[in-house]
Amino acid sequence: MKKRCGVGLILAFWMLIPFLGIAQASSPVVLPPSNSEYLLLDKGLQYRITKAINSMYNFDFPTAERDFAVIMYQYPEHPLPDFLMALGYWWRIEVDVTNTRYDNIFLQYLDRANEKAERIFDENPKNKEAAFFLAAGYGFQGRLYSERKSWTKATFAGKNALKYMELSRGEEEFNPELLLGDALFNYFSVWIPEEYPLLRPVMALFPKGNKQLGLQQLETVASNAFYTRVEAQYFLFRLYASMENRPYDALRISEYLHGKFPNNPYFHRSYARHLYTVGRWTESVRQSQEILDRIDAKQTGYESNSGRYAAFYIAEYNYRVGNKAEAKKYYLKTVAYGEESESQESGYYLHSLIQLGKIETEAKNKAQARKYFDRVKKYAKRKHPAHKEARDFIKKNKL
Template sequence: MLARVAVILSIWLAGFGMAQAQVAESDSMIFTPSKYLLLDKGLQFRITKAINSMYNFDFPTAERDYAVLAIQYPNHPLPEFLVALGYWWRIEVDVTNEKYDATFVKYLDRAISKAEVMFDADEENKEAAFFLAAGYGFQARLYSERKSWTKAAWAGRNALKYMDLSRGEEEFNPELLLGDALFNYFSQWIPENYPLLKPIMALFPKGNKKLGLQQLEQVASNAFYTRVEAQYFLFRLYASEEKEPLKALQISEYLISKFPNNPYFHRSYARHLYAVGRWTEAVQQSKEILNRIDAKQTGYESNSGRYAAFYIAQFNERMGDRVESKKYYLKTLSFGEESESQESGYYLHSLLQLGKFATEEKNKPLAKQYFKEVKKYAKRKHPAHQEARDYIKKNKL
């Protein structure tokens, strides 16, 4: 258990990556020399387009520019790390899909190897420590998703070690603040939500959720490399833990305006629109997601389709259009089966609603089949399992 908690914390602390490269107008053409490549303003200006292309899921454009960067700086970890980050975002769209894992780890290993050479030559090199922390942190994130706890714990410990060693360079502070922000938030959140882990969490410094959110906002506004990562965590926290759907919507609306072809931001935007009651807009965005899936646009796949189809089904049910509602609940099931997400809430709720429709249409065999599927995929304590049992009993199915 301790190893697992350490992994979780290491992911939050050190699993940060290069985020959106935005340069303010006032200093976009002012290039100041730096002993660290990451702090080179000229480089930041040159790679802005490539990084923005990556976040917009235009990977070929981004990787062509990264290849040029690799020629210019053959011994630096930055080019390989940026390529790895692109594969991380391919994974992020559907973390159950493992087809990009090997390539992602390969590029991270290359970045880590180059950073180790830099660090061995100079243990005061904060940039080398920064890349080692980020590289191992991303490995910890992936291995924890794959439930490879031993690998995740090893990578996580390395990430934390190098994150601490990367401190001390004032110019790096906006980037490193992301780790402090996530630690402050989650080291308080864990014992609040998992009381059994309080004794273990007592081994870590005391956190402060309010401060963590403030720090995330600061990173989201001021950092160069970790900006989007902070925005990503912010909208997820505001949507779920903080119950601030309007703030979550504001961030996702900004992100989709900057990266209109990013499927993760797209489906999050649709979700947040639906959460605040802007249903017509949510349906409009959801239909666009489904159109992009049909067009086989990069990154748009069954996982995003499950979200989109569900919002459309719910909207039509609210509008009293059962035919369309049923059509999109069935699409939700189809997408859920394709992505093997039968235990997800959207999949289970779709089964419940289809079971209720079938009951009202006097089709008891079909209704029983839907409720049987709910009980098959939902854990017994899951609300969907309880609702299915109650509905079967009430309607004598």
């Protein structure tokens, strides 16, 4: 988690969107159209978006995009439909952020949404909805640019996102959704300089946050918001698991999200991971095997990155119970998936090589064992714990 947070979370994660979490309403009530001038506050449209985004979260992109296309036809000058299309591509990216296949089309839809929002804003600088879309659009741009280590672009996008977030304030009905942006900003603007001291000069360009307040705000959004509940839950289980040392809370949320969106591979592998973390290993193995089966079946969104996670949990379980043959089989799968997704520096990949080296050493296959440890030394930085473990094991066992 920490590697991915980096500068990306400094600049952009707090700035998401008003309706990512709209799918939380499983049986929404159809309300009469709003008298507001803002399309986002049209209750009838909210209901239609709910169904479409439910499909998007569940990785049924054809269904979601047909609904988004209808909205685009009905509101060709409004940023909403282009923004929704971008969301679908963001979730494709989120499954494996190292894959750049969808970057261009994602940015194209965001650019179109931003252009339409800017036209509305230029005509009426008091239009809160236009400012809201610009904040969201620039936020997502910054989020991607930070993943790609395009720091200058990420900084520009992040500052624009903050500017438009401030300009979007004042519409009472938007306030619960804006709280997600406040929450993420408050948390990460403190957490980032604590964990990355070299980035303190960058963070000095932004307002001062409050990490504990940010966490409280995020919990409030996750419990009470309409539009942003699911996205807040997504961030909460990541924070609980990796930063707040609350693994059971992370499991609770990921279990809910996987149950609601069973075909979302990100939620699926997160659920398997959190089961493993709290010691519910047989359940984790069951979920992990289902992930591998879905990869074999070429189910949408299930790919090598998810396979690396799933194979590792199965391997670790078998190693713990003394089934070295099965452990070796799944450590090899972890390594293969890691190479397919070009994740050779990941902890799961490196640890799998170490375990394979130990298994081969026990089997008196020292030459093969040495090859595995040499690969650890090749891909791990010298200060990485895996590199030290490999060096020490080679020395101790005279490989």
